[in-house]
Amino acid sequence: MLLYLFISCFSIIFFIKSLTLKPPPPWATEMRLLSPWFRKDVSFFLSSRLIKNILGLAYFTTVVSKMSLKKMSFTSKVDNFEEVEESAMSILDLPDLVLECILERLPPAALCSMAGVCSSLRSRCISDHFWEKHMKKKWGRIIGPAAYREWQWHIALRTRKDSSHLKQGKPKGLMRVLSIVRPSWWIKSKVDDSSKQCSLPDDSIMSWFLALETGRFRFPAQVYNRENGHVGFMLSCYDAELSYDPRIDTFQARYPPHGRRAVAIENYVPWERLRAPPFDTSPHDLHISDCLNELRPGDNIEIQWRRNKEFPYGWWYGVVGHLESCDGNDNYCRCHNSDTVVLEFNQYTAGSRWRRATINRKEHREEGNEADGFYGGIRKLCNEEEISTWKRLWPSEILE
Template sequence: MSRPSCCSSCDTSQIVPSSAAMMCLRKMRIASSRVEAVREQTTQEEASVLDLPELALECILERLPPAGLFNMAGVCRSLRERCSGDFLWERHMRRKWGGLIGESARKEWKLYVSSRKELSNLEQGNQKCLLRALSGFCPVSWVRSKFVHQATQQKSYLPSDSIMSWYLALESGKFWFPAQVYNRENGHVGFMLSCYDAELCYDSKTDTFQARYPPHGRRAAAMESRVTWDRIRAPPVNTPPHDLHITNCLQDLRPGDSIEIQWRRNKGFPYGWWYGVVGHLESCDGNTSFCRCQSSDTVVLEFDQYAQGSRWRYATIDRWNHREEGNEADGFYGGIRKLWTEKEISIWKQLWPTDVLE
């Protein structure tokens, strides 16, 4: 009796998968690949700039412009603390505002911050008084929750005395800072080659400033708009505009030296700083080999922007006992600064009028 063949005894349906099973297996593989893709994408999305090494992150933040640094500070608490650090904003402050911010502006900013803190403390005190008053009429838990929410909404994450706060206050025009403006009223013949104290407010839309000058006698404070950067400087001395500057360079003055001198129309006006040079006495022929002007008790000041014969062309002061000299007709001359650097002198020469003044 012959043995049955293997092919006849085996059920091929148990060995070869059906078309339905193959399709099911294919779908399972596609679904699995999609899951892996989602996992990979999720892993990539979870990667954060905070995962970078500390040095790399610091280098990135140092290269951000002020707007980028400000936006980065709003991402999360960790970046907020890093992006609001003084060491990052010092560079931006120095680059844009360093030439305009002097010691007087720093003092004014401290007073500004102090007044804001006092106002904030006063508001908090008023809120506490109101809280106690309302607690007699409303549930204490409801009253507290309302005030906590309001305080949270109003509280800024940025310290008011940080350099970032100062930069933003300057950039937004909220902070008026003291500085000096060359050529007051921008070309007015009466103020050529002068520099006057003012309070300035920045306008970022026009990249210019609004200047508010101190009152002149009984006149109200004068305003000037669209003052350009090249007409502004930080005050070189801390003397207020109505005070006499104490001169400490009289013994060093010699013919040819460039100077700035305070001048005002009358005692009710603030001083402005005017450019001039030290000249020779009438008894001196101007020969440097025989000039003795430096040893004289009298110092001659020349204002060459005025024509020969003009009453504004010359002025004389006492080298050893100079305070304020002048009269109501010609004005009053006050303290003197000697200009030691070519940079200061060149700025004045760039402002020199095209026509000689009478």
């Protein structure tokens, strides 16, 4: 009985010792900041692994107890334990194709956890091949070329700061003499320090994903119905600088200042009110319309509009209407042959000055005045998803 108790304690101590892990790299601590929705995907993965370990311990204890009841020698027990240990299979023993298929099916949080296990798994798990899919799935709808360009500038600025710190850290005095005599000492210490940090490559997609997911990186995008659906911005879409809040799964939007208006900040912006800019241009640039000859009554459009020349453009939703001389009968309508195009904004009442606007099909540039604002470029909406998004944001009451 005493021998059985000793062997059971020995197996438990060995199991606890096997759970000791190396401290995770600094970037792994970012996982604590990720949203609950992001972390819960790995709960089943971790739970199943823990259950397997517990069952393995129970099986091992049962085997040892049976061996003790048969009065086997302690040497035979140790030999049996070594055989069990040698027969254990590591995930790295799997064929490369099988391992790659497993990693492809892991959610981002589990992929980060696997990257902290060992250097071999880390080199696989931080590959852009895996993270490109996660980036496109979660962030692809609101990340555009402007956001990617902003990220490249962010990397360049951080690299420049790091290089300046290295220059400030050059050895001085006696240390400088020693570095000249034995420069390998200095170089080796720098290499060792950098390798201990185990930082991610700045230009990796995983690094960009974590920067977005933790809210450390602000990026440009567009917001529907800005400033919590202010009546002056209903059915419009404006450029803003966004940062993600993983705790509540919403965004903070910072709208740029214009004219005498200061920076406007809006919190708790949901995913449904965001999109990537349709064109990679400044919000102050006039969009060159290439669809004017195609416009017909009933077409869904977006048109640039701004209050005055100092303001940036916003995109406003509308439809192409009929001329006053047309009764709206499709069999006799010739509005598409006219140089004048009628634009209707049906979110406003029939008598509102914002209800209708006209543009010249052949010579359209920026048109308007300081009283009614300025109309810019037009884009025709052909994507049903875009059209349904605008209709979903339709105000509950007609605007004046």
